[in-house]
Amino acid sequence: MTSYHYVTLDVFTERRFGGNPLAVFPNADGLDTATMQALAAEMNYSETTFVLPPRDPANTAQVRIFNRTAEMPFAGHPNVGTAHVLARLGLAGGNVLRFEELAGLVEVRLMHENGECVGAEIDAPQPLSMLGTFGPEEIAACLSLAPEHIVTRNHLPVRASLGVDFVLAEVAPEALGRATPDLAAYRRVAAARDEVGERLSIFFYAADGEGIRARMFAPLAGTWEDPATGSANATLAALRLSLSDAPALAYQAVQGFEMGRESRLALRAWRADDGVRASVGGRCVEMFRGTIVL
Structure with missing residues (x-):
């Protein structure tokens, strides 16, 4: 049996119990798609993310995003929250992160205050x-x-x-x-x-x-x-x-x-x-x- 750690957070807010809840599995290596979907349904949040090693070592991570019923090609609050979790765990590797996702590459810029990460800004992967x-x-x-x-x-x-x-x-x-x-x-x-x-x-x-x-x-x-x-x-x-x-x-x-x-x-x-x-x-x-x- 294998243990998988997760972190939950509220995104787009400065206070607990505001914003949009998110669950992040910062080391999901070994989980298959069906298990990720089942975990997302069990967490019952708008989305849950699973962080995997990047296919291209020039990027930070591969991030898979699931809502309660299906995998998402891209989403906003999961990227902001996932970047925040990786930064807080010391896994970000810099202030600019690059996430590989189904919709393309997502660039994330961390926001800091008093030396701590407090959020992030992301660029959508495609033009309108x-x-x-x-x-x-x-x-x-x-x-x-x-x-x-x-x-x-x-x-x-x-x-x-x-x-x-x-x-x-x-x-x-x-x-x-x-x-x-x-x-x-x-x-x-x-x-x-x-x-x-x-x-x-x-x-x-x-x-x-x-x-x-x-x-x-x-x-x-x-x-x-x-x-x-x-x-x-x-x-x-x-x-x-x-x-x-x-x-x-x-x-x-x-x-x-x-x-x-x-x-x-x-x-x-x-x-x-x-x-x-x-x-x-x-x-x-x-x-x-x-x-x-x-």
């Missing part, structure tokens, strides 16, 4: 890609809102990706807090859209001063609501920049307020030679450490 639009009535039904609550003056609800896809929709500020997932509508919309498969993740937001407030529902993937979705926030940042004439933008996002797990994310987007790229960063707080014997 646009994957088609949805009707306001489809998204409104999924969110238990009226079609007029979907704001379309800036963009239609759109499926977009920086390595993992989300449907991004703007809603009226007064509708943000009253939304709730309608599982039947999710199944109906997903069944009509072969390209989304069984994963229909809707990230919806409202303007909040210079920043935004947001929520994310993905009930078909086992996440009724996510307290903080770094990859979706980064994708939105890239989308917002693509709709403007600016060379770059930066702002703050708040998510998870309605769940009692307020999360704060720092977003940046910029124009690069291969398209619009984006990053997301924030702070982390460690919670538990434990061991699983398999």
Whole structure:
């Protein structure tokens, strides 16, 4: 039998019991895919990460990310939290980390305060890609809102990706807090859209001063609501920049307020030679450490 250590932490927050929980297995060598998936389902967090030796020794690690039901090609808060754990355990090997993931190479920059790692900023592995639009009535039904609550003056609800896809929709500020997932509508919309498969993740937001407030529902993937979705926030940042004439933008996002797990994310987007790229960063707080014997 082999022991595997894990660390849990709250990501995109400065206080315990806020942000988005994450479990990290910092030395997962020897675990197969089925066991990783079973452990992620058992942990029951939005995502769990498993750190493996890199295929290329120039990189820091191979990081595999699982939600409750499937492996993810890329995700935001798992990368931020995994980097924080490796730094705290003395396994980072520098202030800039490079994670090999299904969606590509993810660069991570550690954030320090008083000599200690307090969080990280990551660059999404791919430039923005646009994957088609949805009707306001489809998204409104999924969110238990009226079609007029979907704001379309800036963009239609759109499926977009920086390595993992989300449907991004703007809603009226007064509708943000009253939304709730309608599982039947999710199944109906997903069944009509072969390209989304069984994963229909809707990230919806409202303007909040210079920043935004947001929520994310993905009930078909086992996440009724996510307290903080770094990859979706980064994708939105890239989308917002693509709709403007600016060379770059930066702002703050708040998510998870309605769940009692307020999360704060720092977003940046910029124009690069291969398209619009984006990053997301924030702070982390460690919670538990434990061991699983398999």
